[in-house]
Amino acid sequence: MTMQDSHSLAPGRHSARTTTPGPVDQGADVQPYVTADGRRIGGVLMDLRNITLRFGGVEAIKNISFDIREGEIRAIIGPNGAGKSSMLNVISGFYVPQEGEVWFKGFRRGPMRPYQVARLGIARTFQNIALFDGMTVLDNIMTGRLTMMKSNMLQQALWWGTAEREEIAHREKVEKIIDFLEIQNIRKTPVGRLPYGLKKRVELARALAAEPGLLLLDEPMAGMNVEEKEDMSRFILDVNDEFGTTIALIEHDMGVVMDLSDRVVVMDYGRKIGDGTPDEVRNNQAVIDAYLGVAHD
Amino acid sequence: MFYREAGDFKTTYSDDSQTFPLQLDRMGYYAVLAVAFLVVPFVIDDYWATSVMVPFLIYAIATLGLNILTGYAGQVSLGTGGFMAVGAYATYKLTTSFPDISILIHIVLAGFITALVGMLFGLPSLRIKGFYLAVATLAAQFFLVWLFNKVPWFYNYSASGQITMPERTVLGQLVTGPSVSAPAKYLVCLVFAVALAWLARNLTRGMLGRQWMAIRDMDIAAEIIGVNPLKAKLTAFGVSSFLIGIAGALFFAVYLGAAEVGEAFGINKSFLVLFMVIIGGLGSIFGSFAGAAFLVLLPVFLKNVLVGGMGWPTDLAAHVELMIVGALIVFFLIVEPHGLAQLWRLTKEKLRLWPFPH
Numbered sequence: 001m002t003m004q005d006s007h008s009l010a011p012g013r014h015s016a017r018t019t020t021p022g023p024v025d026q027g028a029d030v031q032p033y034v035t036a037d038g039r040r041i042g043g044v045l046m047d048l049r050n051i052t053l054r055f056g057g058v059e060a061i062k063n064i065s066f067d068i069r070e071g072e073i074r075a076i077i078g079p080n081g082a083g084k085s086s087m088l089n090v091i092s093g094f095y096v097p098q099e100g101e102v103w104f105k106g107f108r109r110g111p112m113r114p115y116q117v118a119r120l121g122i123a124r125t126f127q128n129i130a131l132f133d134g135m136t137v138l139d140n141i142m143t144g145r146l147t148m149m150k151s152n153m154l155q156q157a158l159w160w161g162t163a164e165r166e167e168i169a170h171r172e173k174v175e176k177i178i179d180f181l182e183i184q185n186i187r188k189t190p191v192g193r194l195p196y197g198l199k200k201r202v203e204l205a206r207a208l209a210a211e212p213g214l215l216l217l218d219e220p221m222a223g224m225n226v227e228e229k230e231d232m233s234r235f236i237l238d239v240n241d242e243f244g245t246t247i248a249l250i251e252h253d254m255g256v257v258m259d260l261s262d263r264v265v266v267m268d269y270g271r272k273i274g275d276g277t278p279d280e281v282r283n284n285q286a287v288i289d290a291y292l293g294v295a296h297d
Numbered sequence: 298m299f300y301r302e303a304g305d306f307k308t309t310y311s312d313d314s315q316t317f318p319l320q321l322d323r324m325g326y327y328a329v330l331a332v333a334f335l336v337v338p339f340v341i342d343d344y345w346a347t348s349v350m351v352p353f354l355i356y357a358i359a360t361l362g363l364n365i366l367t368g369y370a371g372q373v374s375l376g377t378g379g380f381m382a383v384g385a386y387a388t389y390k391l392t393t394s395f396p397d398i399s400i401l402i403h404i405v406l407a408g409f410i411t412a413l414v415g416m417l418f419g420l421p422s423l424r425i426k427g428f429y430l431a432v433a434t435l436a437a438q439f440f441l442v443w444l445f446n447k448v449p450w451f452y453n454y455s456a457s458g459q460i461t462m463p464e465r466t467v468l469g470q471l472v473t474g475p476s477v478s479a480p481a482k483y484l485v486c487l488v489f490a491v492a493l494a495w496l497a498r499n500l501t502r503g504m505l506g507r508q509w510m511a512i513r514d515m516d517i518a519a520e521i522i523g524v525n526p527l528k529a530k531l532t533a534f535g536v537s538s539f540l541i542g543i544a545g546a547l548f549f550a551v552y553l554g555a556a557e558v559g560e561a562f563g564i565n566k567s568f569l570v571l572f573m574v575i576i577g578g579l580g581s582i583f584g585s586f587a588g589a590a591f592l593v594l595l596p597v598f599l600k601n602v603l604v605g606g607m608g609w610p611t612d613l614a615a616h617v618e619l620m621i622v623g624a625l626i627v628f629f630l631i632v633e634p635h636g637l638a639q640l641w642r643l644t645k646e647k648l649r650l651w652p653f654p655h
Contacts, residue, residue: 117521151504156504168311206522
């Protein structure tokens with residue numbers, strides 16, 4: 001299914017233009033703590049409660065609840081068709097679930113358009129790269145700063161006052177990200193001409209440029225060789241470490257997932273079958289059955 | 298050897314993001330501007346003004362407008378002729394209702410009115426794309442022409458159904474009407490073309506331009522990073538129609554002097570401007586000027602060669618001219634789908650290495 005199709009088939013996509021913040025969440029009673037490697041894990045950033053998502057008669061997600069805590073790297077894993085990407089689309093506001101609640105930063109999130117979710121500070125990358133091919137790397141990353149730009153059309157048309165100052169201020173921020181991801185040499189190259197691995201990196205840069213509170217990565221290492229995977233893992237860890245960005249990611253490479261993440265959610269056939277630290281998940285019988293298969297008698 | 302960025306160091310981001318990063322480019326651009334403003338007005342005669350320079354500049358503005366919509370924001374439009382008509386009729390109504398206000402102000406106001414009309418007809422773009430949007434804008438084309446034909450208020454109840462531009466002056470100099478001088482016509486169009494190209498360039502290199510291109514390249518990803526598609530598409534329609542409206546106003550007020558809507562602003566005009574965009578290069582300011590120059594100059598050039606040089610009868614030459622222009626369009630689409638702008642870019646890349654390419 002192409003992205004276009006999934007867009008029009010999105011179930012329960014409400015056209016409500018505004019967010020309806022609910023009361024402050026009382027359920028977030030989780031205590032902050034510091035991990036062994038010195039990272040600070042805070043309270044609950046995003047809480048998904050009893051999410052059910054249907055496409056017509058198909059239940060893609062069945063009554064799933066889990067939370068993402070501030071500063072952690074949260075992985076969602078599962079076999080093909082388990083509903084991982086749907087879950088990510090629910091988090092990023094692309095799909096609105098028929099049942100359940102999405103709480104973000106202590107507020108219940110109403111049905112929103114994707115660009116409104118972006119303004120809340122949730123950025124994402126896509127499984128099959130969704131960059132703007134006709135634009136340069138620099139322009140692609142600059143689009144990530146969009147929600148922070150304030151100059152109006154007249155100022156931009158005259159390239160005067162706020163417009164130019166703002167452009168330069170944001171360019172400085174973007175250049176830091178370019179340095180961070182080591183893509184200085186390609187900043188003026190049109191994205192369409194780049195190889196796959198670099199495109200993935202540019203997409204990460206664009207998401208980072210938005211300075212997101214929650215960064216969603218949909219298979220950041222799909223189709224990469226070992227070296228590229230190592231680079232990408234290093235960038236993900238560095239992002240989490242240096243910017244304190246909370247990251248939720250989907251990944252198939254178990255080695256990578258177990259090494260990177262603090263906690264893992266395991267899905268199978270739309271259900272949650274495991275949740276916990278990598279070690280807990282690794283020894284969970286249901287997870288082992290889902291991945292290795294089990295004899296049905 | 299001389300045309301390259303080596304040694305041309307940028308120390309600030311504002312230097313780096315300027316329109317012409319290479320010094321030689323900058324100098325060339327200022328030289329062209331200087332010639333256009335300081336030399337051409339003194340040497341231009343009636344023939345050059347009416348058959349070359351004025352239509353070139355006006356079509357360049359219209360092409361720029363359509364290029365913003367189609368080339369930058371990716372929304373196909375076949376309503377250009379209709380929007381030019383809105384600009385023309387708005388100017389006519391404004392200048393006959395308020396004859397004391399400067400015609401320049403009326404032309405700009407006509408641009409704003411066209412922008413509103415354009416945004417109205419741009420609303421369907423939120424739901425439909427590609428060919429379907431093209432058909433929707435085609436409806437705008439036919440509806441607007443029909444409207445200006447049908448409602449006598451628009452042509453001040455004149456018996457012929459035509460609109461005729463009264464004589465107007467700028468700084469004491471006649472700029473419209475039958476007896477206007479060639480340099481005046483040329484200068485009015487030049488000022489508008491340069492100013493609008495500058496505005497278009499600023500918009501396209503800034504955040505608004507990035508939003509347009511993001512919508513063009515991948516609308517869903519654009520929405521996910523925070524582009525409001527409603528705003529991006531409607532601003533594209535608005536800015537595009539603003540430029541096209543001004544082109545229509547100039548086309549009527551300065552170039553034609555009198556117009557009948559079906560003839561002057563029919564579907565042919567929409568296609569002509571679209572061809573200019575495609576031949577010039579989608580998503581390029583330079584391409585807009587190149588495309589307009591190509592399609593304005595080529596027929597003039599062919600006519601001079603065939604009739605003047607080879608002594609063919611005029612009607613035969615006219616037909617052959619159509620065939621040659623058509624064939625060239627097909628040739629261009631096959632050989633260089635990205636238009637003259639891309640050819641120019643490739644030439645510049647080659648020039649950077651010249652004369653030692655290895």
